[in-house]
Amino acid sequence: METLNFSSESLPSAPSEYANPTLQRLFLVTQKHASVSVILVFIGLCWAIWRCWRFTLYPMLHPDEPKELPYLIPNVGHGRAFFNDSNGLLTRARKHFPNNEPFALTAFNHTFYAVTDAKQSAEVYKNTNALSFEEFVQTLMRTNGNDEATIKTIYSPLPIDKSGFPNPEGLSLGVLAQRMHVHQLHPGENMMVLQNKARDWINKQLHFDSFAKQCGYAASKSSDAIQLPLYEWTSDYFVRLGQYVYFGDVLDRINPNYATDYIVFDEVIWKMLYRYPSFLCRDMIVPRDQMMASLKAYFQVPSAQRRDQAAWIINAMEDEMRAISVNDENLAIVVFHLYFAINTNARKTSFWMLTHLMRNPDYLEAFRAETAPAFCGDELVDVTYIQDATKCPQVDAIWHETLRMAGWAASVRLVTHDVVIGGKRMRKGNRVMVPHRLLHFDEDVFGENIDDWRPERWLDTGAGRKLPSSPSWRPFGGGKTKCSGRFLAKYFVTAFVATLLRRFDIEMVGQPRMPQPDVGRPVLGIISVKEGDDYMVSITKRKSASNKI
Ligand code: HEM
Numbered sequence: 101m102e103t104l105n106f107s108s109e110s111l112p113s114a115p116s117e118y119a120n121p122t123l124q125r126l127f128l129v130t131q132k133h134a135s136v137s138v139i140l141v142f143i144g145l146c147w148a149i150w151r152c153w154r155f156t157l158y159p160m161l162h163p164d165e166p167k168e169l170p171y172l173i174p175n176v177g178h179g180r181a182f183f184n185d186s187n188g189l190l191t192r193a194r195k196h197f198p199n200n201e202p203f204a205l206t207a208f209n210h211t212f213y214a215v216t217d218a219k220q221s222a223e224v225y226k227n228t229n230a231l232s233f234e235e236f237v238q239t240l241m242r243t244n245g246n247d248e249a250t251i252k253t254i255y256s257p258l259p260i261d262k263s264g265f266p267n268p269e270g271l272s273l274g275v276l277a278q279r280m281h282v283h284q285l286h287p288g289e290n291m292m293v294l295q296n297k298a299r300d301w302i303n304k305q306l307h308f309d310s311f312a313k314q315c316g317y318a319a320s321k322s323s324d325a326i327q328l329p330l331y332e333w334t335s336d337y338f339v340r341l342g343q344y345v346y347f348g349d350v351l352d353r354i355n356p357n358y359a360t361d362y363i364v365f366d367e368v369i370w371k372m373l374y375r376y377p378s379f380l381c382r383d384m385i386v387p388r389d390q391m392m393a394s395l396k397a398y399f400q401v402p403s404a405q406r407r408d409q410a411a412w413i414i415n416a417m418e419d420e421m422r423a424i425s426v427n428d429e430n431l432a433i434v435v436f437h438l439y440f441a442i443n444t445n446a447r448k449t450s451f452w453m454l455t456h457l458m459r460n461p462d463y464l465e466a467f468r469a470e471t472a473p474a475f476c477g478d479e480l481v482d483v484t485y486i487q488d489a490t491k492c493p494q495v496d497a498i499w500h501e502t503l504r505m506a507g508w509a510a511s512v513r514l515v516t517h518d519v520v521i522g523g524k525r526m527r528k529g530n531r532v533m534v535p536h537r538l539l540h541f542d543e544d545v546f547g548e549n550i551d552d553w554r555p556e557r558w559l560d561t562g563a564g565r566k567l568p569s570s571p572s573w574r575p576f577g578g579g580k581t582k583c584s585g586r587f588l589a590k591y592f593v594t595a596f597v598a599t600l601l602r603r604f605d606i607e608m609v610g611q612p613r614m615p616q617p618d619v620g621r622p623v624l625g626i627i628s629v630k631e632g633d634d635y636m637v638s639i640t641k642r643k644s645a646s647n648k649i
Pocket residue numbers: 233277278279281285441442443445446449507509510511512575576577578579580581582583584585586588589624625626
């Protein structure tokens with residue numbers, strides 16, 4: 101008993117009849133334990149009442165609302181699991197509620213409704229009145245420094261007869277921008293300009309001499325072979341490609357490190373999405389601010405020195421923004437978001453595609469053979485051939501299957517007023533998400549061996565050939581905000597891989613394990629590779645084009 105170490109000052113006084121000091125201490129300790137027990141019982145009771153209310157009584161009283169996945173700690177909810185592996189959590193929740201109804205999840209006081217049924221997801225994409233995508237864009241704008249007055253101006257309706265891009269519905273510039281992206285990026289003359297620019301860049305840069313000069317990260321070089329870390333290399337090449345296609349050389353001249361800064365930023369972009377306090381994310385803020393300053397400097401270069409090199413959308417956005425008096429700083433932030441949309445996903449898709457192809461040499465050879473007619477010697481000449489699924493069905497299947505495996509995004513919308521989706525009432529102020537991955541891993545739709553990369557699932561059966569138009573196929577989101585860059589993205593990735601395979605042999609150095617996706621970090625499309633899982637590939641010159649298939 102003497103080992104009990106309570107100081108008598110910190111405890112209430114014991115009755116004086118306990119003359120023995122040991123008994124006196126024992127009394128005090130018992131009394132303290134009793135008060136602790138009362139508090140614990142009280143907390144336990146409150147917790148039981150809260151839990152019974154939240155997960156039993158409330159659902160009974162509101163059967164029209166989505167059921168919620170139970171959790172233990174109020175406010176925290178499934179926060180930790182959500183941050184560690186949101187798709188793992190969603191898969192677990194889907195199994196918990198065996199019917200296909202929407203369900204609810206709470207993470208750090210935010211409630212999300214998850215819609216995992218393909219038909220119900222179409223309801224989400226269609227309902228632009230009660231479900232807002234703009235709120236997500238505006239939050240990003242705020243996080244990255246757009247001021248409130250500018251956001252308000254950009255989201256205020258404009259006259260139907262304004263000059264510049266036609267606006268017959270009197271939309272705000274924020275909404276009209278979606279139409280402008282479509283005008284730039286859907287197949288047609290405007291997209292062809294970008295395709296030709298990309299073809300010329302790929303033809304010039306995908307050269308052995310260029311690798312040797314540009315890739316400071318190469319592990320070894322000889323006169324006809326070079327070893328490169330695949331993720332680092334595809335990231336570097338694709339971001340420079342996207343930048344060139346949209347800004348020509350001008351941005352690179354203003355800041356030769358722009359593409360490198362972007363990749364550093366893009367790898368920690370989840371800190372921006374989770375709105376980390378600035379003192380915890382210097383690694384994201386420093387490159388971001390540098391890029392925004394460079395974009396501001398870009399818009400201060402005299403028009404004659406930059407506009408003829410820029411894509412139509414960059415010049416058109418500048419004109420539209422200036423017409424509503426948006427200043428250079430705010431313009432730079434808006435265009436920064438566009439730079440991000442152009443560059444975040446293609447670099448990762450090419451990494452995953454090459455990774456799967458090297459592990460499936462038959463498909464690699466099929467890709468090479470099918471795309472051969474697009475070349476004259478080693479030069480890519482025909483920009484439409486590789487895109488055409490009737491001429492390159494295997495390439496098309498490889499593209500789809502790579503996106504199916506690597507697409508990790510969810511479409512997220514804010515509920516702006518109560519709405520019924522999938523027969524369930526969703527409350528204003530919460531968010532609705534359509535997790536693409538859950539749709540893409542539905543065996544009933546995409547067939548067996550769902551965890552394996554099998555392009556043949558898109559080719560071998562009539563049902564497989566219809567998959568690209570299935571409502572379960574959502575790598576690019578859906579509705580009015582469906583990724584307008586999807587055609588150009590396919591072109592960038594397949595033209596790059598085709599030219600690489602035309603000119604070089606590529607193989608893994610050693611036998612690296614299959615790189616793991618970084619499931620803990622949210623992305624807006626394609627999953628990143630886990631830190632430390634990048635691996636070396638050896639790229640070797642092939643024989644001259646005349647000897648090729
Ligand atoms: C494999 C590559 C790509 C994937 C997986 C992808 C995926 C997505 C997704 C999931 C969205 C959000 C849609 C929504 O929630 O409704 C989106 C939006 C967008 N993407 Fe992509 N994207 C890719 C490549 C590109 C490229 C190369 C560009 C431009 C050249 C681009 C431009 C855009 C734009 C402008 C939006 C916003 C749509 C709008 O507000 O109108 N994307 N993308």
